[in-house]
Amino acid sequence: MKARSLRITEATQGRLRRLNLYTALPPILLAAYVVVAVDVHAWWHALVLVPGVLAALVAFERWTANDIGRVALPCLVVAAAVWPLGVLVVGSPNAYWGVTSVASLAIPRMPRHQYVAAGALVAFVAGIGATRLLVESGVSGGLGAFQLLAGADDVLMKFVLIPTGVTLLVIVLSFVGERFYDIVQELEASREREAELAVIRERVRFAGDLHDIQGHTLHVVKLKTALAQKLVHSDPDRAADELREINDLVGDTIKQTKELAYAQRRLNLSAELENAKNLFEAAGIRVRITRESEPEAGVSEMLGQVLRETTTNILRHAQATQVRVTLTASGITIVNDGAARHGPPELRGLSALRQRLVADGGDLAVTLAAGEFTTAAAFPAGGAR
Structure with missing residues (x-):
């Protein structure tokens, strides 16, 4: 640092x-x-x-x-x-x-x-x-x-x-x-310290979500496992039911963990816009948000994920002084200055999101020109498949 x-x-x-x-x-x-x-x-x-x-x-x-x-x-x-x-x-x-x-x-x-x-x-x-x-x-x-x-x-x-x-x-x-x-x-x-703190706060939030998902599950699994051990000889049918519940609970937890890891949990786009604005301002970056129209319900969550990932990337990789966010009915465009002259960094999170957008019928493009880094996500008319 x-x-x-x-x-x-x-x-x-x-x-x-x-x-x-x-x-x-x-x-x-x-x-x-x-x-x-x-x-x-x-x-x-x-x-x-x-x-x-x-x-x-x-x-x-x-x-x-x-x-x-x-x-x-x-x-x-x-x-x-x-x-x-x-x-x-x-x-x-x-x-x-x-x-x-x-x-x-x-x-x-x-x-x-x-x-x-x-x-x-x-x-x-x-x-x-x-x-x-x-x-x-x-x-x-x-x-x-x-x-x-x-x-x-x-x-x-x-x-x-x-x-x-x-x-x-x-x-x-x-x-x-x-x-x-x-x-x-x-x-x-x-x-710079404010930007690092903003990233740390985002990581803490992610860790809190992960704890909420897995902490409760592990505690319940521990109790049900102990109960199944006591019932395995005295009441085998009841023990089998407990083990099935443990299996279902673990499977559901794995699914939620995957959703969290790939930012697939449901997001509120308006909340993400406000959160991004607060993070940028805390880091001393001027931000201008233009909402030309509200996105369709089918694409709102995905656009929120793009905004969240891009916000983290700007705070971590750019030397930005200003950010412009433009929201339309079918897409979002985020433009920031202070981009690295030697080319954009490797952005694994956006690469994973692009695969998901393409699978849903959309597209995600990142470009670097004149010191500005542009992230643009868009869906065709009619929204995501």
Whole structure:
């Protein structure tokens, strides 16, 4: 169960990160373009700034694939080298963008010392930005004190305060985003536990039915066997009657047990619909039931068995987020998403039900398409034979 929960939560996180790739990549590309277009004033400036932009884009793409750890260090080294070169050589106040982007993706995923690393990032951005004052003071050596002070204020704003403030904001938002993914993981694990509990409750219900059938019978058989043993010599005819009753009782129990094992006991389709709805909702799965018309009496019980078996299969084998149930006069269709990409699992229960439906003149089809698993049972007009 642990392995399956981990697989499901990773799949959910993967979907969220891919969503981030589709929604956040355009503005990130725009920001990268602005960094290069605004600060490049000579062809060789691009040689300095573009590596930082590429490192940020590579790190972001790997982050969406949940693989940031493999590229974090090389991307961070490249982006961190671009910032001082941008400050001291190119005079680019936006060259911090690469190192801030890479670090904001990598630091929240660190196993420990996350806040120390975040503080070091902010200090690095601020400290490197402040070195621009050395360059400006050398260039402005001939200016007056007032002009020099005004120039220093402008440098502090563009190279220190704005980069540091943006870096701090981005790293805080990154920590918040990672906590969001943690919450999603916890909710997904909780949903999986609910689904497992739903299956366990179904098994307990089955065990209770089996106990009701066999428990009483075995108790009666024990009493009648003891009575027949006492009567076998004193009253052989009475003992023979008891043995015949035991034989009939055992035969009836075998029949009921077979009916239970193959879901052949009489079912109430409306009750099964309500039970399926409750089980899906308990597992965090959205469910929509459409009753176009009521099925004929001859097929209602069989459709209830199909619904019960399919409900169990969805809870056990799928990573469903929504289920659609459509009921017609002669059939039922259950569609769920979250189907396994490698193909549908082996569903022995549905295979046995299909044989019964075919024998009664109906059909049961299961299909997998576009990540959705469809179970459709139908009888021809006129119902089951």
